[in-house]
Amino acid sequence: xxxxxxxxxxxxxxxxxxxxxxxxxxxxxxxxxxxxxxxxxxxxxxxxxxxxxxxxxxxxxxxxxxxxxxxxxxxxxxxxxxxxxxxxxxxxxxxxxxxxxxxxxxxxxxxxxxxxxxxxxxxxxxxxxxxxxxxxxxxxxxxxxxxxxxxxxxxxxxxxxxxxxxxxxxxxxxxxxxxxxxxxxxxxxxxxxxxxxxxxxxxxxxxxxxxxxxxxxx
Numbered sequence: 001x002x003x004x005x006x007x008x009x010x011x012x013x014x015x016x017x018x019x020x021x022x023x024x025x026x027x028x029x030x031x032x033x034x035x036x037x038x039x040x041x042x043x044x045x046x047x048x049x050x051x052x053x054x055x056x057x058x059x060x061x062x063x064x065x066x067x068x069x070x071x072x073x074x075x076x077x078x079x080x081x082x083x084x085x086x087x088x089x090x091x092x093x094x095x096x097x098x099x100x101x102x103x104x105x106x107x108x109x110x111x112x113x114x115x116x117x118x119x120x121x122x123x124x125x126x127x128x129x130x131x132x133x134x135x136x137x138x139x140x141x142x143x144x145x146x147x148x149x150x151x152x153x154x155x156x157x158x159x160x161x162x163x164x165x166x167x168x169x170x171x172x173x174x175x176x177x178x179x180x181x182x183x184x185x186x187x188x189x190x191x192x193x194x195x196x197x198x199x200x201x202x203x204x205x206x207x208x209x210x211x212x213x214x215x216x217x218x
Contacts, residue, residue, distance in 0.1 A: 004074075004094050004148065007067030008050075008081035009033045009060055014040040016083035016192035021048040024087040027094065028077060031070055035063040061159070061166030068154060076151040083192030084116075085146055089184070093148040096182045103153065103179035107146030107186035116190050128168060138175045140183050143167040149179075 006028035010017070017032065021044075024030055032045035033053045042052045055066035064078055075097060077090050085107070093105035111117045125143060132138040144167050157173045159166060174181065 004028050004077050004090075005067075005071035005151070006030050006077045006079065006087070006090070007033060007064060007071065008079060009035055009063030009067065010037060010041050010045075010081040011035045011063075012037045012039045012041060013081045013083075013192075013195055014044045015194035016081060017041065017044045017048065017050075019192060020081060020083050020087065021045070021050055025091055027091065028087065029073065031067045032081065033063040033067040033070075035059070057162060059163040059166075061162040061164070061169075064166055065159070065162065068151060071151050074150060074152075075148060076154060077146070077148040079146045082195050084189050086187055086189070089186045090146060090148060092184055093146065093182075096184075097148050097150065101180075102182035104144075104147060104149035104174055105182045105184065106140055106142070106144035108140070108142040108183050109145060109188040110185045111188045113190070116188055132168070132171055132175070136172060136175045138171055139181045140171060142183075144171060145188075146186055 004027055006024060008030060010032050011034075014037070021030060030045075030050040031053055032041065032050045033055050034042045034045070035055050036058055042054070045052050051070070053066055053070045055063050067078070068076055075094060077094065079085050079087065079090065089107070093107065096102040096105040109117065128143065129138070129141055157170070157177065159169050159173060161169045
């Protein structure tokens with residue numbers, strides 16, 4: 001299997017990285033993008049062998065874009081660094097893209113227990129993906145919280161959003177560009193103790209994210 005850079009956008013995810021990074025399969029070289037952390041995120045990442053990139057512009061899209069630009073492998077993966085996903089489940093996604101079966105492989109969250117995915121975040125996600133499926137016939141049912149594709153092809157899309165609208169802009173762009181998408185169920189775990197979601201941790205966070213989504217919908 002080819003080597004793939006794994007971009008982890010992080011803000012105050014030090015406690016999560018302690019457990020997460022040792023579990024990353026050898027096929028992935030980790031790039032932790034420190035997006036304004038006030039904890040030991042960067043220190044923990046370096047101690048556990050990850051490359052650290054600092055992105056001072058706040059926002060999920062800004063962090064992801066910085067990581068993609070810093071990557072050097074032909075393939076690139078993106079996943080949250082909060083401990084809510086199993087990095088081993090990226091391997092089937094990478095296999096799909098490397099084999100040519102898909103241009104991009106994405107994850108579809110399946111909560112492992114009740115309460116992992118708050119109702120307001122789940123409802124917002126369902127609304128956005130339903131709209132995209134109807135509007136542009138998108139072939140996915142989640143906003144690609146885990147994904148793998150070729151780095152140069154991703155940069156070629158010219159994505160502009162630097163906040164939480166980034167994944168929605170990505171899904172629109174790949175659909176309009178005719179990319180072949182494969183979707184895999186992935187386990188969705190409680191985020192690591194000592195960390196807090198910037199999106200689903202509150203109704204207000206979900207509403208801010210929905211506003212960012214709305215800005216990129218065509």
